[in-house]
Amino acid sequence: MGNEGFESIIIFTRLVFTSYCSLKRVILNQYRVLCYNPSMIIDFHTHIFPPRIKKNRDRYIDIEPLFAVLYSNRKAKLATADELIDDMDRDGVDISVVLNISWSRHELCVETNDYILESIARYPKRLVGFCAVQPRSPGPALSEIERCVKGGIRGVGEIRPDMPQLDLRRNEEVMRPLIEVIKKHRLILLTHASEPVGHNYPGKGAVTPELLYSFITACPDLTMVCAHWGGGLPFYALMPEVKRVMGNVFFDTAASPFLYSPQVYSQVIQLVGADKVLFGSDYPLLAQNRLLREIKSLDLPEETKSLILSGNARKLLGI
Secondary structure, rough: HHHHHHHHHHHHHHHHHHHHHHHHHHHHHHHHOOOOOOOOOOEEEEEEOOHHHHHHHHHHHHHHHHHHHHHHHOOOOOOOOOHHHHHHHHHHOOOEEEEEEEOHHHHHHHHHHHHHHHHHEEEEEOOEEOOOOOOOOOHHHHHHHHHHHHOOOOOOEOOOOOHHHHHHOOHHHHHHHHHHHHOOOOOOOEEOOOOOOOOOOOOOOOOHHHHHHHHHHHHOOOOOEHHHHHHHHHHHHOOOHHHHHHOOEEOOOOOOOOOOOOHHHHHHHHHHHHHHEEEOOOOOOOOOHHHHHHHHOOOOHHHHHHHHHHHHHHHHOOO
């Protein structure tokens, strides 16, 4: 057999394998939809980027301060929607919320929002999208939220209230219209959070419980998710006035193994309730199965684990 014959066999084999993988994914997706059960898993905190950003990382590091802080280290992973879906299939995750980051330029918000919109359109049963806006461009920011809502976006985030333009205390005239349009469309606002003490890490920032509390008290009827256990905000729920204003506030577990011992689950549940905790991995910083193994190993009632893994997210997202 000549070289042309071998090449034809290789091409045919690749086509068969690709078709098999595509069919397998379709069957798995349909199975998850048709055989839904309360033990489904929803990851409320993942990040994806367009392939062009992953390929041209250095260009975006040069033009975007926050992206540079988060991804200058080559060990910091970037993932596309397809890579996330593959890892979800591997780890048994049914649905992931895909978040944006707080870009400093409106054009970068639009560029990455476009990719998230495209991704949730391609995987409508698997991905739920959140968008990003730049409040320094108030008119375009409001229009961008409206555009993203039409495309199926369910929230805004991951925002960074420690950035001057997102500080409600300093820029209420800019932020208030954004908050109102978020409430009008019943969107969820997901914010970064960081601990006021402890070790430093890239992107930690200064979104401490004090800053979050001022934001929450200014917008008590806004549905908010505070990432990374809210930087410890739940521990202040022992103060009656703090607990009173947190009726619409939830906390995700993103990057928990890097921040707290597993005891944090039982402590936060005792303070704010199991119905306030959302499983979030911070993928691809952490593999989804790492958090899942931690949660499943906890000495908690199965009903509580079910709330964390999907029940609370289903209620928030209306799934």
